Amino acid sequence: MLSTSPSLDALVARFSRLPGIGRKTAQRLALHILKLGTEEVRAMAQALLDVKENVRECSICRNITEEDPCAICTSPKRERRLICVVEESTDVLAIERTNEYKGLYHVLGGRLSPLEGVGPDDLHIQSLLDRAAQGVEEIILAMNPNVEGEATTLYLARLLKPLGLRVTRIARGLPVGTDLEYADNDTISRALEGRIAL
């Protein structure tokens, strides 16, 4: 921003590189940091370093963790014969928030996307197949409901079905709280297709 302080300019430049943070927001954040107490800024700097230092991938499910294997993989309370496959760690968080799912997870680390050059070898697919062969009864595919997620779902289903276990996918339909009137055609088609008996 060309202020009278190179340190401030440097921090603004750093913030600007974060996703979704423009120059104006970066400037606002940097000026906010200026107003914080020294202790608080130190704690923030430490929090950044801690994350980089402590967080790793679980060697089993590939979710982010600080202890390997992660707390979900080692929990005696989780149903070990059930694995939910997701694209990213954030998806694990989203599902965990519901408190409904009691099985294990497998984080692919992305989705198949020929356009972005992401092929099967770039995802944690082999380790999923290895896990699937070890007494798993059901695998739930929970990819994002878009073209690439769809392709990934079909690809995985084709690999997993020959292993003789149950392969399911999460339902696509109308999100709770919306109006049928405003839903797109694709969503309504999927909702009709996935109708269940009452």
Add this chain to the structure above:
Amino acid sequence: MLSTSPSLDALVARFSRLPGIGRKTAQRLALHILKLGTEEVRAMAQALLDVKENVRECSICRNITEEDPCAICTSPKRERRLICVVEESTDVLAIERTNEYKGLYHVLGGRLSPLEGVGPDDLHIQSLLDRAAQGVEEIILAMNPNVEGEATTLYLARLLKPLGLRVTRIARGLPVGTDLEYADNDTISRALEGRIAL
């Protein structure tokens, strides 16, 4: 977010406390930090500490600076008989970006706001009066165009005029690039009031 990593949760919590950053954005930022290289995260932590360590207020104009007095106050190229009064340091940056103004600044550190308990003693007004008495020819009041900025402008004008110098305010009118049709009544009134001869 209740992930499997306390360090990540801590960073998300830190980010959430920044202005304009909600829980979802904080989570996205924290996961982005995870993907950065160690060196880059270290540099970011250092940038935070540097700002807190190096940045101070200029003892003359109260703008943020690393050297006291600041580069603007000591510059031989600036017109020393002209002072532009602004609310915050960000306003200095905004004016500097235009490359039009060649005088000095005075940062008040806020504006008069009885509702928020900000009175004249909470702002750098006395130091402005001291500076104004030292050979200054014109003081430009550049408060934000709202009720509190207006009150501050009138208050300062009443204090400064008896010192026998020229006191001006920046123009209020239609911003460049907008439509007269969509301007609010107040803005149109000010634009008419401030009309200039062609």
